Amino acid sequence: MDQLPPIVLTALGYVQQAWDIAKEWLLSPAAWSQFGLLIAAYILAVLAYRAIAPRLRKVLTPDDSNASVFAQARRFVLMFLPLLLPLLAYGFTGIGEQVTRALFGSGAVIAFGKRVFLFLAARILVQQIITDGFLKLLGKYILLPVMALYAFGLLDTVQAQLTAMTVSLGNISFSVMAIVRGLIAGSILFWLGQWSNGHSSNYIGKQEELRPSIRQLASKAVEFSIFGLCFLLLMNIMGINLSALAVLGGAIGVGLGFGLQKIASNFISGVILLLEGQATVGDYVELDGGEAGTIVKMTARATFLETFDGRWIVVPNEDFITTRVVNYSDQGSSNRYEANFSVSYDTDINKVPALVQAAVSKHPDVLDAPEGPDCELRGFGDSGIDFCLEFWVNGIDDGKNKYTSQVLFIIWNTLKENNIEIPYPHRVVEFKGDFPK
Template sequence: MEGQDIGTTLTELLAAATDTATQIGEMVTTPGWRQYQILILLGLVALSYVLRFVTSAPLERWIRAGEGWQKWQLRLLVQLLRRLPLVYFVMLCWPLYWVMQEVTWPSRSYLIGIAATLATAWFAVGFISRLVPNQTLRRVFSWTLLTYATLLALNLAEPAAEFLDGIAVGIGTFQVSILTVLKALLLIAILLTVARLGTRAAAAGLHRNEDISPSMRVLTIKAIQVLFYGIVVLVGIRALGFDLTGLALISGAVGVGIGFGLQKVVSNLVSGIIILLDRSIKPGDVISLGETFGWINSLGARYVSVITRDGKEYLIPNEDLITSQVVNWTHSDDYVRLDIYFGASYHDDPHKVRRLAIEAAKGVKRVLVQPNAPVCHIVGFGDSSVDYILRFWISDPTAGLTNIRGNVYLALWDTFHEHGISIPFPQREVRLVGGAQSDGTAPQG
């Protein structure tokens, strides 16, 4: 029966298409208003390209001369420039169609109305499809809508729908037709577009809200993404005709088996949620984990992106940040204290050395004077020098620690050299007991 229904529907569709082609052929070859309408449409097409040739250059100059354009406005204008002939054709076709509807018989503007409808549909679909993020879904979305608009304008939509609905694949009691698949793909493309725009708008609003901490912003954005895209998946499955009740039972049984093989993944996901909730780290924090020192670039569902001073980006699993000892240099605030050690000669006045060291540190850029000024203390009497520690504070650890230490050491060197403070180094004296032979060998015992 299904084969007979498909054959009957296909026959009807072919008959309708043949009838439409015959009518188009008659319109072209038979003198009269139908032929006049075709000539009018050809004239409108030619006029549209002439207008495009005349106005494209001034429009480009106007866009380039404009200031303060936002990205979406520039993209919109670029798309309009690419479709200028189509824009002019629509702008010319509809007024002509409305005038002819009023001043003459409706049949004498029938083809112009079809052409205006198709051109408008192609123009609208071209813009709307740009919102679909996935390129494959974008093509499916565009061609599906264009095909539907064309069939609808030519009164072939119902026979085509019946034909596509008749081509179905059955598995037991479950059947899915080509029409159902096309509708599901179109619905998924629309929902993905809405989900993408919704998550972008929510993320932009959350980033502008200073009352919410960065970690809570990330967590909220992730939750919104999971919610939106989860709805897209469920609606897409439902649109294909699957029974979600049976699918839930199967997924529950499969999930138990998969869970054992994804323990680490689940652990990282849970650890990521804990990190976002307890706000222990957030984007922009400077952390140390083992040999890795850098700042948090982003918080992911499975890992944290850390960028070091040498430009390397480490993807650290969330579980490591929970179970390992992590130094967060900017957890409570951005102030970081650094210590450097140096020695001075016993002949130099320690009071003067301490004063000069503090002055040298204060003269280095990035070293804070308020609220915590640099301090210098004696920490011991060494074999070759009096040992000192110089402590100072900075408020921008993301700019690096090694470089500021190096700058302070360099300032100490210049200041001590200017004021005659010597920095001693260990010296050793080697004595040969019993003398040495003339040939350089040790004496025989």
Template sequence: MEALQWVRGELLVPATLAQIGVIAAAWALARFLAPKLQRYLEGWLGKFRYSRISDAVIRAVAPLSLPLIWLLLQWFSVFAAQRAGWPNHLIESVVSLLTAWVVIRLISNTVRDPGWAKTLAIVAWGIAALNLLGLLGPTIAVLDNMGLTLGEIRITLLGAIKAAIVLAVLLWLAGLVSHLADTQLAGVRSLSPSARVLLGKTFRIVMMAIAVVVALDSIGIDLTALAVFSGAVGLGIGFGLQKVVSNLISGLILLMDKSVKPGDVIAIGDSFGWINSLRARYVSVITRDGTEHLIPNEELISQRVENWSYSNTLIRLKLPIGISYDSDPKLAMELAVEAAMSEDRVRKEPPPVARFMNFGNDALELELRIWIADPQDGVANVRSNILLKIWESYRANSIEFPFGQRDLHIRSSVPIPVRLDEDGEVGT
């Protein structure tokens, strides 16, 4: 009975029925316009300059055509009702729910991390619930009163939340802008790969720094107060972050002097491979067996590095060969050169040559010298192919590979006494 009275007194009144009619009319109009808007948005796919970003935005927004149009119409309804002095609490509730719905759908379409998506969805629904219950204003007031004072600066919980939101949004925007800048720099052929990486990283650091400064300024922190912490930061860098800072500075030096760049074939220590990428703290080197080594930038500055493609990719390989003393060395050298010439990766200019190097203890020592221009494709495979062809050619032409020989000379003999036992056994 009380519920029926409440329905008659609260719902079945002209003001509430009028708001329900406005909501229903807005939904019907949004339902009619949504397919047209969705087709219009999807028609712009791939037509913008930065299609990778624009297409992602269109794919996230196009499925929300219905709630977006409905929300827009409801906002106009709220403004019109407020100007006319009509009741609009029911329409405002619908606006709050639609806003939460749109935000959550956008988050689920754009945020890939499930944890962050769930957290942001909970926050959106929480704000909508507080607004529906009329508790959003008091909650904001309570958060604004909770804080602490540091000197002349007062930091409230509300301000910290706002700063966190501003920082997250600005860092996302900074990453997006940095990605666009990297894309533009990648197309500038007049810049070297090292210069493109250096400019891209510098721009990213500047954008991140601006995001942090703006976030701190949004909560009223005087940036000059940060100078107080400079001494402590310098002390921390001097002791705890020495290696980190050294690698960062070494990375900048590598980018500026262009001693190494992505694609170079280098050998440092026991690692041999091509540089995959230059990072702020390390260099990624991938070996021929697919292992990726993360070498600190400091090692490339302080240690001896062999860069096989620094000025050019042309390198010479030396293949030692030993033949027996009974074989013809001239024929052996000719056959070795012919085997090298038959290999596709061996350069014809400068041509491969064979040299008689030494009279060895067990063999006549020859050396085949070849040039290749693609060390990034491997060195051991070229050696293997040529040595196999040399072995086949020598075998067909009766050129022998000697085995190691050792002669044992007895300088003096020692007489060994021999006696015969009574049982007929021989002993010494």
């Protein structure tokens, strides 16, 4: 036996200890009485559950059409109704434990049964109640193993072993227990941060009285605050002194001063954009460098533009502050466009403006304010007389393919209906000498 590895000897010691406890329970009258109390407590819990659960379900179940906060709270409480049976058994077993300890001075068996009922409650929680995939994964691989160790009375032993084991990273050492605790707490805090951030963003997004840029800035501020608080809580849970992060903060400051200037500049520019609201999601903008598109997303570092052909352009936020930006939308303001056309020199040009303006004004998207359709004479070309129709619409002409195209169709049909010729180039070719064969 002495030649076996230490881990095997330790395992055999636990097996021998479990066998001794089992023999003591099987041969002890006090243990048999505790087994009887466990069975009685479970039967009593089943009877109480059958009497209480239907009434609770009837009280807590709201109408399907009821969407009030109180109704949602009732549905939330109703989800935990399957826990009632193991918790009732746990409570009745606790009463039986007090009785056995008072009569026999021992309650190890019934205490074990009480912990088993608590494990069953945790198992029901993970399998039947929790629906979120991430929380179900944590419950399956963290909560249930911990509750199993607690049920068999090994949790304190395992915790002591993990605390004694250390991992060193340079001059810093951590116990394995601190790392495990940090991973568990970090996972829970990460999920909680994601959940609270999603709900707060939805709430802020519904505040229609706020400008879109202010809503987005508030969502970002809440997001940074939530995850910053989660980070501080995680450091505290892991036992890391926050004053030790001062050196790291200084290093980050030096990095911002030298290598991360552009990142810091884009981040600050993004905050300014959200505060001023000079460009926000949904606006159609054109930058000084020629980039143009609809703003579909704004992040802390860059703004995403979607062009009319479906491509996305990533523009650093700094470009919106340091260069000229043309905003065609400005949260839904009207825009003016032009449609150029020509007529023949044989045309009475005095009739053209009135005919074209009257026809284009009937278009449902063409506005009367700030100005109705205006047909202007632009010049005398080589082949015809040049006109330009100016018109206002509430929207963006996607590359002269939407409103301008529709207006040009109206102009064409109007000129044809009034027998006005649209000219095309004429050329006179002169040959010197004999006509070519």
